[in-house]
Amino acid sequence: MMETLFEIVHEAISIEAVSKKVFKREAGAVTTFTGIVREFTKGKRTLSLEYVAYEPMAVKMLAQIGTEIKKRWAEAEVAITHRVGKLEISDIAVVIAVSTPHRRDAYEANEYAIERIKQLVPIWKKEIWEDGEMWIGDQLEHNPYANEELK
Amino acid sequence: MNKVLLFAYLQEAAGKDHLFMQAAGLSVKELRNSLENETRLSSLQNVMIAINENYATDEDIIEENDVIALIPPVSGG
Incomplete structure (x- = not known):
């Protein structure tokens, strides 16, 4: 069976299922990042979130992040699943799993992946509050050039 | 002809996708x-x-039938 390492899904994500995709005999460490829906942002209460994606391009960009990671950490195995649709507080929005022979690389490569997701994967979130809603943009508060890899 | 895809707030501003x-x-x-x-x-x-x-990039030239997408600042993760 061919597993999909980079996915956009519309239903709940299993952390374990994503993590297991990167297990291999050469690996000695697996880091798993889980992004969940936060209730309060700068004092403002979020009731729920809606994520939308330009799905075919989002999958391509997730795979590109995997390729970038392999260039820096040749032995890394990467799997990323991002959920879209309506999510409630504490629902899992994204899971990134990275395996490497040694733990330091697994931590670093995993952080690289989430930073890149926030720069270039075409996914947007709308926060829904008690008194309104808004599309959130540019979480990094700058607009890095998307084709340029992180230094 | 070229199709231009709109997302997030641009989709709402235009009233179409x-x-x-x-x-x-x-x-x-x-x-x-x-x-x-x-x-x-x-x-x-x-x-x-x-x-x-x-x-x-800004200098790329669009060709017939290319599918264009306007990508507002992203907020996944």
Whole structure:
């Protein structure tokens, strides 16, 4: 069976299922990042979130992040699943799993992946509050050039 | 003819998820200016543009049937 390492899904994500995709005999460490829906942002209460994606391009960009990671950490195995649709507080929005022979690389490569997701994967979130809603943009508060890899 | 896909707040501002325009021969920069002038989409200066699911630079030239996407600052993760 061919597993999909980079996915956009519309239903709940299993952390374990994503993590297991990167297990291999050469690996000695697996880091798993889980992004969940936060209730309060700068004092403002979020009731729920809606994520939308330009799905075919989002999958391509997730795979590109995997390729970038392999260039820096040749032995890394990467799997990323991002959920879209309506999510409630504490629902899992994204899971990134990275395996490497040694733990330091697994931590670093995993952080690289989430930073890149926030720069270039075409996914947007709308926060829904008690008194309104808004599309959130540019979480990094700058607009890095998307084709340029992180230094 | 070229299909232009809209997402997030741009989709809500335009009231639709795509539009069609004749963009072949235009650079990405010209396309951005042209969209600002001809639609209700106000500033597109922070909006990245993808051609056929790849990010384009301002100098790239659009070809007939290319699918264009306007990518506002992303907020996944």
